[in-house]
Amino acid sequence: MKSKMMQKLLVGVLSLSWLVAGTAMAERLRIATEGAYAPFNFIDSSGELRGFDVDIAWALCEQMQVECELVAQDWDGIIPGLQQRRYDAIIASMSITPERQRVISFTDPYYSNVLAFIGPRNVEMATDAESLRGKTLGAQRATIAGQYLEDTLGRYVNVRLYDTQDNAYLDLANGRLDGMVSDKFPAYDWLQTDAGAAFEFKGEDIDIDDKIAIAVRRNDNALRERFNQALQAIVESGVYAEINARYFPFSIY
């Protein structure tokens, strides 16, 4: 009697685990993004994830012919989440850095980040160190822009570092800052708003060789290769250019 029951239980458990394994095996890719970096990834008023990264993710899934699921994940936990297999890839405007490469793998870059100076439209502003001497420039703390500002201009200008990009914009708008250094593409988005209308990019872009790529788990070479092929395909087919044009009038590839 007892052994019969055990048998039944065992069969039940086995079939259940087979079911679970079955669903996992059906191609379903889980992709994480941050949802707080407009216009690359953000959550719109209806609660949907939107933005350049999100569109690229959907285009890649379509190219690879897999079913995808997109999840929003806070920035500071986004790499641990990948390692813990809560999702399989990160498409969240992540820069390739040596520190990250030690724990995760990156695909080929899908866009390049550059830094840019922003200043008031009605003020002439040259962006070489000598002309900037004595001015007050801002950037967000713990970003590449902030580090650039401190390292290359720190001896010439007053550096102000902000907790958030939005606070830096506020001080630029109210005149406490003469200018800002920022990632170019999110700043472009701000320049289109009412608050940013009185400002513009100044001088040349600053190329800091910052490549943005998709992150996968360290040994997930198969997935990385598939992403690379799909990426190449959407660039060649013009899908990438079409998505690019939705957000920026210039190429960011």
Add this chain to the structure above:
Amino acid sequence: MDWLWVVSDWLQALAAGHEPWESYARYFPQLMQGVWLTLQLVVLSGIAGFILAIPLALMRVSDRAWLWVPAYSYIFFFRGTPLLVQIFLVYYGLSQFEWLRQSGWLWNEVLSHAYWCAIITFSLHTAAYIAELFRGALQSIPKGEVEAARALGLSHRQQYSRILLPRAFGMILPAYGNEVILMLKGSALASTITLLDLMGATRNVIARTYMTLEFFLLAGVLYLLIAAVFIGLFRVLEKAYNAHQHAVRLPLNQIDPQLRDEHLRQQVKEDRP
């Protein structure tokens, strides 16, 4: 302050190869400048807040509504809202008004600087707490002392300036020291408006080194040391100001001889069965 970098180089040579000590040594000048700014913020706002608190407390204990209602509202607002909200209101909030930005001196020399915004906010904030301490002290001065002041024929003004306020000051001293320590810890919020106080400097260093634990620990130790200095200073101040309340042990022959004789006579009486 070039000597900071000289010390830093020397410390780095000393700590070479031993992390986190080498990083501590490397960023020693930034952190010390942070400590210096934190001290300025606390001391200046502590003094300004104290000065502001006296009229506020006098208004608060008044019977006239047009005096106590504004003081009460002020204290209610500054005690009831987070310091972070207050500092953002002063720094980011006021700057939204176009007319204020055009006001010349007030904007150019004061409100456009994060430093003065922090000092103004901290002073207003701590004044509310100190005023409330003063109110409590003024109301708990023994009735007899107030009557004695009146009996001496002192005017209302003299009663306050000669008797009541000095008496209240002695009473609030320990709590005032406590308030300064709270302000020291609250001053870390200055880092949210770009100031490189101890907290701001620490966060900048961490953004660079990624040594989160090590540098927050160091910042904690430095805050502790500053707090210890303030506690010590207030202890000394209290000892001096409230000396009459502290029992002094003296040999009998140093006390008033008449008292001594009295005491001896008493003892002789007690010794007799």
